[in-house]
Structures are given as structure tokens and as C-alpha cells.
């Protein structure tokens with residue numbers, strides 16, 4: 112009973128939110144570098160406002176972030192102290208191919224990640240690597256329009272070939288695109304898409320999505336060819352929709368909203384465009400250009416496991432009177448009167464995790480991997496940097512208990528669990544440092560002040576004990 116013996120407990124980060132060193136050792140510029148903190152962030156990440164370079168009016172938190180580029184040994188040692196079995200991280204594409212379209216990779220970038228993976232292995236920590244966590248080299252955006260161009264498939268393929276070969280034996284678990292459905296909600300941050308006047312936005316998004324889906328299938332193919340041990344997963348920003356009332360119209364609207372997100376995973380896991388999507392695309396007059404062989408690639412190279420982030424459930428209604436929305440820009444939802452919310456308005460719903468896990472397992476019948484979950488909160492450290500984060504412990508405890516129910520009571524096959532931002536890092540949605548998720552506090556504020564000193568929070572010891580007991584001791 113309980114979790115598998117080889118259950119992969121750990122934490123998750125993304126290159127652009129923690130590394131910093133944006134211009135070091137030949138790294139090229141990427142979309143994720145040029146998104147500032149402040150009120151322009153949202154129009155920029157959604158592709159409505161153009162930001163292809165830095166300017167003097169804004170502060171860009173990803174430039175230095177928490178400088179993990181220089182602190183990774185110290186940080187991985189702390190992860191090891193907590194007993195991590197896995198560490199989910201991403202590689203920055205533009206460290207390895209600074210422009211994106213070069214023939215030869217940048218050795219300094221490859222070496223950096225080799226050092227990071229070796230450091231993990233030193234402690235028997237299995238790296239779980241996201242190939243692209245929202246990042247796209249700026250040159251590919253300027254020259255090709257990012258994923259709207261089919262050429263990106265080839266550039267991504269080159270990247271995959273290089274890293275699969277170089278890190279063979281060091282890395283076994285790969286995720287092709289972080290939150291692939293983000294392309295619908297924040298297309299510049301998610302896929303480097305910027306829209307010119309007159310663009311057919313939906314057409315562009317779905318064509319770009321096709322390119323990503325194809326690239327994901329090709330990556331899966333190459334990963335398996337290079338090393339049959341490789342396990343490749345897709346990654347969904349999950350959280351099921353609930354109907355606001357039992358009105359069948361609300362139920363139907365909720366089902367459709369879920370399908371907007373499932374669409375991507377349906378292709379990556381089942382290997383073909385689902386019937387409902389083909390009909391919807393047709394109704395919207397969206398025509399996806401495919402080339403010969405695309406359908407076969409999608410069909411033959413489906414993913415090995417399904418990974419997802421879960422922070423909250425969502426609510427759908429067709430009643431115009433029901434319009435009380437949660438805060439949070441990217442995935443705003445209607446308020447659920449039965450739930451409490453975080454300081455950032457994200458509704459807290461542990462049972463929703465069990466519901467989401469069951470929905471995904473029923474649908475795909477493949478092992479699941481929860482690769483993001485956690486509470487973004489304001490922490491107040493004492494003079495030693497210690498934070499008594501009982502609120503975070505409570506959030507995590509309830510979510511781990513719910514996922515345990517899904518495993519024990521419902522028979523869901525779960526490979527592992529990595530909490531988001533195991534060390535404090537820059538928020539993707541808002542660019543803040545103040546929105547913290549970590550077991551490890553980092554002394555840095557929204558304006559970039561601070562010593563970058565790392566210190567353990569109360570949750571550090573709590574998570575250590577959860578891992579040591581394989582999820583049996585949650586007190």
C-alpha cells in the first residue's frame with residue numbers, strides 16, 4: 112500500500128526563473144528574459160505588447176533571478192539534505208544554441224548542465240529535465256516568428272539530438288514542453304508568439320501548437336532511439352473545471368473548457384487530433400497545415416507518462432449573473448464559494464487534485480507525474496532567515512494526503528511528486544520574488560535587492576520527514 116517504493120519525491124524549478132546569468136558564457140537572449148515585472152508584464156506575455164529587448168523603464172527579474180548559475184552546488188546540497196530523489200529543472204535553449212538556428216551547439220552551455228546533472232547524481236538525485244520551460248531564443252522569434260514557423264520543429268529537433276546524446280546515462284526523464292496549453296493563455300511567454308495587427312490570432316496559435324506537438328513527437332522518437340531507457344512525458348497546466356450549478360449548460364461549458372486543455376495531451380498521449388477538436392477548428396475556420404508524415408509521427412511516438420502542474424481547480428458557468436472572478440491573470444476562474452484562496456487569489460482545493468488525477472488517469476491510462484504543486488505566499492523571515500511557514504506545510508500536507516488517496520483508494524499509478532519552486536524563485540505569472548513557494552528562503556526582493564543568502568524554512572524539515580517516511584508521516 113502507499114506510494115511506490117521508488118516514488119520520486121523532489122522539487123521543481125525552471126531555468127529562467129532561477130538561473131540568472133542571462134548573458135554569461137555565450138548564452139543568447141530569450142523571450143523569458145525580456146518580460147519585466149509590473150503592469151506591462153501581462154500585455155507582453157500574452158503577445159499584445161512588443162518587447163523584444165530590454166529598455167530603461169523596466170526591471171527584468173530573470174536577468175539575475177536567484178543566481179542559481181553560481182549557486183547550484185549549494186542548492187543541490189540542500190535538496191539532497193531534504194532527501195530529494197529527483198530534481199525537476201529545465202535547460203535554457205539559448206545556453207546551448209544561443210541563436211537557436213546554429214549548426215553547432217555552445218560547449219559552455221552544454222558543460223554547465225553536465226555539471227549540474229553530475230552534481231545531482233553525486234547525491235543519487237534523478238534529474239527530471241524540461242526541454243523547454245517557456246523559453247524560446249529571441250533570434251528565432253525575430254527571424255522566424257517563433258513557433259508559428261514550421262522551421263522551429265527542425266531547430267528543436269537539433270536541440271533534442273544534442274542533449275539526448277550528450278546527457279545519455281545522466282538523464283532519463285524528459286518533459287518536452289512545460290505546460291504546453293500555456294500557448295493559448297500566454298502565447299508570448301509560452302511559445303514566443305507576438306501578434307501583429309491583422310493576425311488571425313487563433314489560427315496562429317493552433318498552427319504553432321501543431322508545430323510544438325509535432326516537435327514533441329519527434330523528440331520522443333529520438334529520445335527512445337538514443338537510449339531505450341529514456342522516459343518522455345508531456346506536461347499540462349491541469350486543474351479540472353467544475354460546473355457552477357447542476358444546470359446541464361454549466362456542465363457542458365465546463366466540459367468544453369476542460370477539452371481546450373486536454374486537446375494537447377490527447378494528441379501527445381493518444382497520438383491523434385481528437386474528434387471534438389477537429390470539429391471545433393472547422394467551426395472556427397481554422398485550418399492546420401500539415402505535411403505528409405505528420406499524422407504518422409504523432410501516432411507512432413506518443414509519450415510514456417503524463418505530467419502536470421496542479422495549483423487549483425476551476426469553475427465554469429453560463430449565467431451572466433455569476434461573474435465573481437478570482438484574482439490571477441493567466442488562469443482567472445469564477446470564484447468557488449466552497450474554497451479559500453491564497454494571497455494571490457488562487458483557490459485552494461486538495462480534493463481537486465484527486466479529482467484531476469482521476470480524470471487524467473481514466474482518460475490516458477498511463478502513469479502520472481505531478482511535477483508542480485505548491486503555495487505562493489508572502490514569507491516573513493526572522494533575522495536568521497528562518498520562516499515559520501505553517502501555511503505552506505498545511506497546503507502541502509493536504510495535497511499530499513489527497514494524492515495518497517488517489518493512489519491508495521483509486522489505484523492511480525503515480526511516479527512522483529515535485530513541489531514547485533522548492534527554492535524561492537521568480538514568479539512566472541507576476542515576475543515577483545515576493546510570491547514564494549520554497550522550502551529554502553532566498554534573500555532577494557522584487558526590486559533585485561538582497562544578499563541571495565539561502566536559509567531553511569520550517570517546511571524544510573517537514574518535507575524531509577515526508578520523504579524519509581515515503582509519505583506516511585505528514586504531521
Ligand code: P53
Nearest residue numbers: 125289290348420441487537538539540541
Ligand atoms: P507563478 C499560472 C501562471 C503562470 C504560470 O506560477 C503558471 C501558472 C499556473 O499553472 O504555470 C506554472 O509563478 C509554471 C511555472 C510557474 C508556476 O506555475 O505565477 O510552470 O513556471 O512559476 C507558478 O506563481
